[in-house]
Amino acid sequence: MFRFDNPIYLWLLLLIPLSAIIYSYSVRKCKQRMKKFGNTELMRQLSPMISQRRGWVKFALAELVLFLLVLIIARPQVGSKLATNRQREGIETIIALDISNSMLAEDVVPSRLEKSKLLVENLMDKFSEDKIGLIVFAGDAFVQLPITSDYVSAKMFLDNINPSLIGTQGTDIGKALQLSINSFTPKSKVGKAIILITDGEDNEGGAEEMARQAQSKGIKVFVLGVGSKEGATIPMSDGEELKKSSGEIVKTRLNEDMCKQIAAAGHGVYVHVSNSNVADAVLGRELGKLQKGKINNVIYSDFDEQFQALALLVAILLIVDVLVLERKKRW
Incomplete structure (x- = not known):
């Protein structure tokens, strides 16, 4: 049986769409300021190393890390031991x-x-x-x-x-x-x-x-x-x-x-x-x-934590985020 030991923390997942809205708004504002500063095409030619796509990639990585961190603090668990698995009398x-x-x-x-x-x-x-x-x-x-x-x-x-x-x-x-x-x-x-x-x-x-x-x-x-x-x-x-x-x-x-x-x-x-x-x-x-009749009762008495794999994935994503630069590679 799978469960979250602290499911109330799953409400933090609402931060993901909220941060996406804020980031989209900031990108749009930045573009508006650039238009006021000068011609958009000319600005792009003067700064060929700037990549807007890489900015979105880094933001997506940050969102995924946030998602996994919320799952970790909610403590995902899987039942590992059965307290009972035998027939009893009940309704x-x-x-x-x-x-x-x-x-x-x-x-x-x-x-x-x-x-x-x-x-x-x-x-x-x-x-x-x-x-x-x-x-x-x-x-x-x-x-x-x-x-x-x-x-x-x-x-x-x-x-x-x-x-x-x-x-x-x-x-x-x-x-x-x-x-x-x-x-x-x-x-x-x-x-x-x-x-x-x-x-x-x-x-x-x-x-x-x-x-x-x-x-x-x-x-x-x-x-x-x-x-x-x-x-x-x-x-x-x-x-x-x-x-x-x-x-x-x-x-x-x-x-x-x-x-x-x-x-x-x-x-x-x-x-x-x-x-x-x-x-x-x-x-x-x-x-x-x-x-009352015979029913099979299955109750888990012990649960194993399942955050380890998620924590490893977070570490990998953070490394990838560091390696991905917002500017383009020279080649």
């Missing part, structure tokens, strides 16, 4: 987590999204022989973590979840349920459950039909409704609140009726998530009713 659970902007509302402390993540983490702490998968969705859905019994990796992926992971806003619960159904271990006869965590707002439709399909395949759908009927405003990253085009503040409310309908269609239960810990107890009790 399979896919958690579908809503990460639309409305989940940033703070009618549940500290916010709908953070409360949901805390609830999922508490659920993982109660698992021992089970497998868990993680799907995030808004207007689109994708697998954040394939189904696994490696709870350490699951918590690591959970920590990095935020609304910026999906650019398409909305709440397409139907797509999330469809992806969840396809994410279970094929032909597995263990008890299976989908835990849908959402505020149910701006649903795109088709959720109840997908919940019925899940039920027909022996998969129960539990729905955790996060938020309040009174609603709350949505804080933005800049500290301001999301507003409509008319200038009025947007207020997001829990669509509890729709959540209950989805749970009923999936033969599961609906649980309202508030500032109490009632949801944890109810969900744990319902999951305990599922039939």
